[in-house]
Amino acid sequence: MNKNDSKYFKSAEKMHNALITLLNKKDFELITVKEICELAGVNRSTFYLHYDNSYDLLKETIEAVYKDFFSRFSADGYKEINLKEKSDEELFLITPKYLMPYLEFVEDNRKLFFIMYEKNEMMGAEKTYEKWFKEIFGPILTRFGVSQEEQPFIMIFYLKGIIGIINEWLARDCKESKETIISIIQKCIPSTRKGD
Structure with missing residues (x-):
């Protein structure tokens, strides 16, 4: 696996963990892409490189x-x-x-x-x-x-x-x-x- 692949999967893992953390605090429908990105420490552009929306992340x-x-x-x-x-x-x-x-x-x-x-x-x-x-x-x-x-x-x-x-x-x-x-x-x- 090259470095770019590893970085891609690490970003995805961070977003998975951010979503799980947020789910323990609020309903899924109330979670925003902005919150996921902030908690995961990634840019919105990184989120949209991986997913079309938060449902895809789910x-x-x-x-x-x-x-x-x-x-x-x-x-x-x-x-x-x-x-x-x-x-x-x-x-x-x-x-x-x-x-x-x-x-x-x-x-x-x-x-x-x-x-x-x-x-x-x-x-x-x-x-x-x-x-x-x-x-x-x-x-x-x-x-x-x-x-x-x-x-x-x-x-x-x-x-x-x-x-x-x-x-x-x-x-x-x-x-x-x-x-x-x-x-x-x-x-x-x-x-x-x-x-x-």
């Missing part, structure tokens, strides 16, 4: 936050699940071990997530989820005997269902405990398999 910030989270999640070993070494019970990933870090992440970034859900801006998240489903959940479903044709339907069911529960939790300002939300998700997605 979309990219959501994608960047998800990418950062999932890269850390993968680093903890969740990405490299060796199916041959795991029992069927260990492959049921709707457990506190896997859900708690995600719910903590959502709660820590609740303003950003609430805006994302309110504006139906799940594109960045869904792209990341799709990769995870392909790399992790697809092979698990295959092991449980789910056909390749059925897998996309089952994956979208899980994705939309979990997102719906989290959206409702956010709408209630995360008043319920994370343990309660995990319990609700587990009730909706029981750990039954074919033949049980």
